[in-house]
Amino acid sequence: MVATKGIIRNCLWVLIFISLSSFATEVDEFIPEKTTKNGYVEPFQMFDDVFYVGDKWVSSYLIKTSAGLVLVDTLESPYGRWIPDNIRSLGLDPNEIKYIFITHGHSDHVGNAEYLQSKYGSKIVISYEDYLLAKELSAKSSGQALFKVPHVESFTKDGDEIVVGNTAFKFYLTPGHTKGCLSIDFFVTENGIRHRAFIVGGNGTNFSGSELAHRYVESVARIKAISQSEPVVEVNLANHPRMNQLFERKNRAVKGVNPFIDSKGFQDFVATLEARGAKKLQEEQAQ
Numbered sequence: 001m002v003a004t005k006g007i008i009r010n011c012l013w014v015l016i017f018i019s020l021s022s023f024a025t026e027v028d029e030f031i032p033e034k035t036t037k038n039g040y041v042e043p044f045q046m047f048d049d050v051f052y053v054g055d056k057w058v059s060s061y062l063i064k065t066s067a068g069l070v071l072v073d074t075l076e077s078p079y080g081r082w083i084p085d086n087i088r089s090l091g092l093d094p095n096e097i098k099y100i101f102i103t104h105g106h107s108d109h110v111g112n113a114e115y116l117q118s119k120y121g122s123k124i125v126i127s128y129e130d131y132l133l134a135k136e137l138s139a140k141s142s143g144q145a146l147f148k149v150p151h152v153e154s155f156t157k158d159g160d161e162i163v164v165g166n167t168a169f170k171f172y173l174t175p176g177h178t179k180g181c182l183s184i185d186f187f188v189t190e191n192g193i194r195h196r197a198f199i200v201g202g203n204g205t206n207f208s209g210s211e212l213a214h215r216y217v218e219s220v221a222r223i224k225a226i227s228q229s230e231p232v233v234e235v236n237l238a239n240h241p242r243m244n245q246l247f248e249r250k251n252r253a254v255k256g257v258n259p260f261i262d263s264k265g266f267q268d269f270v271a272t273l274e275a276r277g278a279k280k281l282q283e284e285q286a287q
Helices: 002-029 079-089 113-120 128-140 210-228 246-251 263-286
Strands: 050-052 061-065 068-072 097-101 123-125 161-164 167-173 182-190 193-199
Touching: 079 113, 097 113, 097 161, 167 210, 182 210, 193 210, 210 263
Parallel strands: 068 097, 097 123
Antiparallel strands: 050 061, 061 068, 161 167, 167 182, 182 193
16 A cells, blocks of 8 residues: 555656646747737848847847857847747848847846757857846746746956957946946948947836946946947947837838938937936935
8 A cells, every 4th residue: 555655646746747847848939929919020131230130129139240140139038039030031040149149137138048049059148247137037037928047158348359250249338227237339231331330238227226326327428438439339229129219210211321320319319318317316316
C-alpha cells in the first residue's frame, strides 16, 4: 500500500510538472494578433539603412549595416514577437540581428530582448543600472506580459563605441527618465548621403525624486550641446513615435524629400525635454 501511494504521488508530481511546462511553452510561443487594437503598424523604410519595426506606441528601429542588422528596443511583451515577421516583410533576415540595443530598462523597451536573443543569439547592449531595473520589472511581470532578462556579456558605459560593419554607434549615459538611460549617436544614409541621427534614451518625467530630476535636466543640456556640434543632428529617432511625430511625418512624405531629416525638428524636441525637465525639477523641489 505504501509503495502504491508513493507511485501515485510521483505520478501527480509528473503531471503537475508537465502542466506547468506546457503553460510556460504556451506563454513563450504566444504571438498576439496583428490588429490596430493591439497597436500593430506595418513596418516601413525610413532611410537607405533604417527601418521602423515598432508599434503604435513604442518605437523599434532596425539598422542595416555591412556586417548584419542592429535592432534598437524590443517593445512590450508579447508584442515585440511581431518583430521577426516585420523584418522578413522588409526583405531582410532576422537571423542577421547581431546586436540589440536597449535604451532603458522599462518593459516596453526590453520586454522581448531575451525572446529575440534566444532565437538569434544577438548581443545585448544595455547599461548596468538599467539591467538591474529590467531584472526588477521582469520579476514582477506575469501572464502574457511575462518577460525574462536577456544574457549580457558586458555592460555599456558612457562614451563607449561599437562599430558594426560600416556603422559606428556612440553611447552616452543620460540618466533621468531612468538611472541608466543610454542615448545613441550614429549616421544614417539617404540616397548615399550621410545624416547624423540621435536616439535619446528616455523622454518622460514619470519618475520620483529631486536627484533624478536634476540628472534629467543635466542630461538634456548635455544632449543639446552634443547635438549642436558639427555636423549637427538632423534625424530624431525618438523611442516613442509621438515624440518625433513619426507617423505624421511619414504620411506627409513627398517624392524626393525625406520627412525624417529635420535639424530644427530635433532642436524643438530637445526644447520640449528642457521644459519638461524644468517643470519636473520645480515640482520635486516644491515637495
